[in-house]
Amino acid sequence: MSQEKIYDVVIVGAGIAGALAAYKLAAAGKSVLVIDGGKRTPDSRDAYMQQFYLAMAKTPESPYPNYKNTPVPLSLDIGNWKTERALEDAFKEGYTPPGYLIQKGPLPFCSTYERVAGGTTWHWSGTALRLLPADFKLQTNYGRGIDWPITYDDLEPFYCEAEQEIGVTGDTGNQGYHGITFGKDPKDPSKPYAYPMPEIPMSYLDKQVAQGVGSMSFDGQVVSVSPTPQGRNSVPYDERRVCAGNTNCIPICPIQAKYDATIHIAKAAQHGAKIQYRSIADKVLVDPQTGLVSGIHYVKFTDPDLPRTPTAPQGAFKEGVAKGKIYVIAAHAIETAKLLLNSATDQQGLADGVANRSDQVGRNLMDHPVQLSYAFNRNPLYPFRGPLATSGIESLRDGPFRQKHAAFRVEIGNEGWNWATGDPYTTLNALVSPGRNSVSGPNHTVQGGLFGSDLRNALNGFVTREFRFGSLVEQLPISENRIRLSKDYTDGLGIPRPEITYDVDDYTRSGYAAARKFALAVFQKMGATDMTFVNDADPTAFQFTDPDDPGAKPETYLLNGAGHVMGTCRMGADPAASVVGPDHRSHDHKNLFIVGSSVFTTTGTANPTLTIAALTLMAADAIIADLK
Amino acid sequence: MNVGELLPDFVGLSSVLTGYDANTIAPKVDPLDDNTVAMQYLRLMLAKADNEIFLQTLAVFREIVADLPDAWNWSNAKDPLFKPNIPADVAAQVKAQILSNAEMAAMSRRMIRLWYLATWYVNEPPDFAGEVVSMDAYKEGLAWPTIQAHPMGYSQLDFGYWADPPPSAGTTPPAPPIRSGASAAPPAATQGGKQRGGI
Numbered sequence: 110m111s112q113e114k115i116y117d118v119v120i121v122g123a124g125i126a127g128a129l130a131a132y133k134l135a136a137a138g139k140s141v142l143v144i145d146g147g148k149r150t151p152d153s154r155d156a157y158m159q160q161f162y163l164a165m166a167k168t169p170e171s172p173y174p175n176y177k178n179t180p181v182p183l184s185l186d187i188g189n190w191k192t193e194r195a196l197e198d199a200f201k202e203g204y205t206p207p208g209y210l211i212q213k214g215p216l217p218f219c220s221t222y223e224r225v226a227g228g229t230t231w232h233w234s235g236t237a238l239r240l241l242p243a244d245f246k247l248q249t250n251y252g253r254g255i256d257w258p259i260t261y262d263d264l265e266p267f268y269c270e271a272e273q274e275i276g277v278t279g280d281t282g283n284q285g286y287h288g289i290t291f292g293k294d295p296k297d298p299s300k301p302y303a304y305p306m307p308e309i310p311m312s313y314l315d316k317q318v319a320q321g322v323g324s325m326s327f328d329g330q331v332v333s334v335s336p337t338p339q340g341r342n343s344v345p346y347d348e349r350r351v352c353a354g355n356t357n358c359i360p361i362c363p364i365q366a367k368y369d370a371t372i373h374i375a376k377a378a379q380h381g382a383k384i385q386y387r388s389i390a391d392k393v394l395v396d397p398q399t400g401l402v403s404g405i406h407y408v409k410f411t412d413p414d415l416p417r418t419p420t421a422p423q424g425a426f427k428e429g430v431a432k433g434k435i436y437v438i439a440a441h442a443i444e445t446a447k448l449l450l451n452s453a454t455d456q457q458g459l460a461d462g463v464a465n466r467s468d469q470v471g472r473n474l475m476d477h478p479v480q481l482s483y484a485f486n487r488n489p490l491y492p493f494r495g496p497l498a499t500s501g502i503e504s505l506r507d508g509p510f511r512q513k514h515a516a517f518r519v520e521i522g523n524e525g526w527n528w529a530t531g532d533p534y535t536t537l538n539a540l541v542s543p544g545r546n547s548v549s550g551p552n553h554t555v556q557g558g559l560f561g562s563d564l565r566n567a568l569n570g571f572v573t574r575e576f577r578f579g580s581l582v583e584q585l586p587i588s589e590n591r592i593r594l595s596k597d598y599t600d601g602l603g604i605p606r607p608e609i610t611y612d613v614d615d616y617t618r619s620g621y622a623a624a625r626k627f628a629l630a631v632f633q634k635m636g637a638t639d640m641t642f643v644n645d646a647d648p649t650a651f652q653f654t655d656p657d658d659p660g661a662k663p664e665t666y667l668l669n670g671a672g673h674v675m676g677t678c679r680m681g682a683d684p685a686a687s688v689v690g691p692d693h694r695s696h697d698h699k700n701l702f703i704v705g706s707s708v709f710t711t712t713g714t715a716n717p718t719l720t721i722a723a724l725t726l727m728a729a730d731a732i733i734a735d736l737k
Numbered sequence: 738m739n740v741g742e743l744l745p746d747f748v749g750l751s752s753v754l755t756g757y758d759a760n761t762i763a764p765k766v767d768p769l770d771d772n773t774v775a776m777q778y779l780r781l782m783l784a785k786a787d788n789e790i791f792l793q794t795l796a797v798f799r800e801i802v803a804d805l806p807d808a809w810n811w812s813n814a815k816d817p818l819f820k821p822n823i824p825a826d827v828a829a830q831v832k833a834q835i836l837s838n839a840e841m842a843a844m845s846r847r848m849i850r851l852w853y854l855a856t857w858y859v860n861e862p863p864d865f866a867g868e869v870v871s872m873d874a875y876k877e878g879l880a881w882p883t884i885q886a887h888p889m890g891y892s893q894l895d896f897g898y899w900a901d902p903p904p905s906a907g908t909t910p911p912a913p914p915i916r917s918g919a920s921a922a923p924p925a926a927t928q929g930g931k932q933r934g935g936i
Contacts, residue, residue, distance in 0.1 A: 158872075158890070159872060161890060162869065162872040162875045162876075162890065163868075163869045163871075163872065163875075164869070165856070165865070165867055165868065165869060166865075167889070310897050310899070310900035311900065312899040312900065313899065313900060313901055313902050316900075343896065351896040352896055353892045353893075353894060353895065353896060354892050354894055354896070354897075354898055354899050355887075355889070355890050355891065355892040356886070356887070356889050356890075356892065357889045357890035361890070363890055363891070485915055487912070488912075489885075489902070489906070489909050491885055491886070491902050491903055491906070492884075492886070493881070493884060493886035493887070493889065494886050494887070494898065494899045494903070495898070495899025495900075496899075499899070523899065524889070525884075527889070533880045533881075533883075533884055534854055534856075534880070537850070537853050537854060537880050538850065538854075538862070538863060541846050541849050541850060541853075542846065542862040542863075543842070543846075543862075553915070555913075558836075560753070560754045560755075560756070560828075560831075560832075560836070560845065560849060561753060561754065561755070561756040561823065561828050562756045562823075562828075563756075564755070564756055564849070565755075565756040565757075565883050566910040566913070567913050568853075568880065568883050568884060569883050569884055569885065569909060569910055570909075570910055570911065570912050570913035571913060572883075572884040573884055573885060573909060574912065638915055
């Protein structure tokens with residue numbers, strides 16, 4: 110117990126929420142300590158790039174470390190989730206599941222995250238959409254889910270602030286759909302608000318799709334393709350260079366043209382914030398007299414890959430308690446819930462964890478399940494050029510249909526079938542191997558045994574015509590979609606691993622079915638050939654039968670994660686049904702704030718990073734006001 | 738054995754198999770560079786492939802090109818995309834004398850996968866097991882220029898280039914027939930693919 114300094118604010122986690130909070134608080138003159146499990150951010154990203162280049166499976170996690178003391182979920186684990194559970198049942202003692210998340214089903218949770226300084230913004234797509242006004246009032250408008258305790262108008266100024274901090278490209282003229290409004294220019298209130306950077310051009314592929322969509326309607330909505338606001342530079346901004354279109358935003362931008370939270374870690378440090386790396390917070394301590402948080406207990410380690418066993422060298426681990434006037438948990442939705450649950454004691458009111466009198470901590474885990482549909486266009490679209498996505502279809506993010514099924518947004522991919530089938534690798538290998546070989550189940554097989562010009566022409570002919578839609582489908586808060594502490598398995602530090610139960614309800618399944626129907630309608634209008642293959646035996650498969658069609662048969666869909674881990678500490682006005690109030694303050698402990706996607710009341714359909722940033726900047730104001 | 742002595746035959750056969758000019762896949766930029774991607778692949782084949790069959794394959798190729806004028810072996814000009822300068826009769830002889838033999842054909846397929854994907858697969862045909870040869874090799878993988886793109890994560894182009902078709906768009910060959918049918922084999926090995934996830 111070395112440390113006696115009492116900071117104004119102690120923050121757990123150096124992802125985008127922790128980094129932005131640290132920056133804004135430090136810039137306001139507050140003394141700030143950030144605790145993060147990762148190592149110091151490398152001066153250059155070359156080491157990460159090398160690991161990416163040499164990785165066989167270029168998953169979102171492939172460039173980043175996965176240490177025994179800070180393990181992460183891996184995309185490659187998801188396909189094995191049923192096998193892991195079967196082995197666990199068969200062997201019980203002595204079997205340690207290799208996947209970090211203990212997936213209890215009935216469906217696997219398919220999203221992953223990083224535990225390095227900068228967090229998962231290392232591999233966010235850069236898509237910087239605002240939530241819609243209607244997303245905050247889902248219950249009022251459509252009788253679904255619950256309302257947020259704040260409105261779009263409450264958050265709007267902080268969206269502007271977040272867009273400046275991240276550096277977002279866009280044209281307000283293209284983004285004012287579904288009631289989105291923009292305030293005044295924060296620097297000159299006589300002018301209307303403008304995004305800090307000009308719009309990123311739509312890809313050639315986007316423009317061809319937009320032309321193909323033409324004028325059409327779906328579910329009563331007029332459909333159009335629009336350029337996406339993005340957290341990557343279209344002009345030099347914040348001392349970073351412009352995007353060179355590496356088509357690699359996920360897993361890693363090679364040139365940091367895309368924003369990541371290491372930028373605000375550095376800025377926070379410039380303003381005097383202290384960043385303490387290689388330290389995992391494992392308990393939030395509460396003063397039994399006052400009910401206030403009294404410290405954050407952490408374990409610091411010298412080697413992140415050296416487990417804390419009885420034989421580990423002395424001095425390799427050090428425990429400590431970080432003290433502050435105010436505490437902020439910003440550890441990402443799963444790790445934040447894990448920390449609060451792991452802080453349970455026999456103290457009054459803490460039997461189920463800290464900040465958990467409502468019993469909502471860990472519940473309402475949400476994602477944007479992604480429906481992938483992919484096709485061949487008649488003419489070449491030249492994918493694998495530009496950022497991973499530059500446009501989308503936002504038309505179905507809201508409408509009266511939300512009474513019946515989930516909303517969705519369509520991301521138009523610039524990477525062909527890379528996500529869907531692993532191209533260009535899969536097609537190349539299929540064209541080379543002898544015989545007739547599958548690229549997408551029985552839907553698309555190719556004649557193999559090619560070489561020379563025949564091979565070149567065939568690979569080009571197929572892959573240049575590929576495109577895909579990824580529809581991000583809204584998910585409602587469900588109490589039993591939740592994180593618990595595993596009773597059986599721990600990480601290298603002896604901290605329980607997260608155990609997940611997860612399912613997708615009929616509202617979202619029905620939205621999934623609508624997204625699939627929509628993709629097919631667009632493909633047909635474009636004259637493109639759908640090649641989507643669904644294997645009923647896939648470990649992510651689920652079924653849905655359209656209840657409005659008496660003759661309908663169950664259709665199978667495949668679950669994909671968006672990497673958008675939300676819920677687990679939801680925001681609400683009612684202390685009995687939520688974890689934090691509208692100012693991000695714990696209902697139970699008034700010097701404890703929780704920030705990040707864990708507080709999302711509902712998901713809407715916007716990629717969450719911009720909203721995380723806006724909410725965090727709003728919470729920072731509440732903290733600054735508290736400290737006055 | 739002097740590895741360098743095998744290089745002309747290795748590059749020549751690679752050229753026929755990949756459909757790219759020898760000068761494109763193995764440009765003689767720096768005569769002292771002993772670690773070009775071509776040399777990396779050649780050393781890897783000698784280290785990991787069945788040497789008897791590999792050397793036999795190169796020997797058969799040497800016979801095929803023995804009577805050709807020197808001009809072709811290391812062609813000097815970079816030809817436009819999709820018009821490689823490979824004599825049709827050489828390709829025909831490679832097909833007849835090398836690809837008709839199961840073992841030499843498998844060896845040839847390994848070479849194609851190396852050049853296109855910079856990947857050494859443990860098994861042929863491949864599954865998931867394997868390794869990316871090197872960072873340089875990844876960046877020079879032929880799959881990328883073939884689809885008129887750049888390696889994912891390695892663009893040397895300028896901001897906004899994606900708004901237009903690639904400059905080589907005019908050379909894009911016509912669409913291949915898309916045919917659905919029963920698959921003779923399970924899906925080929927994938928990298929990334931379904932595992933990628935996350936937007």
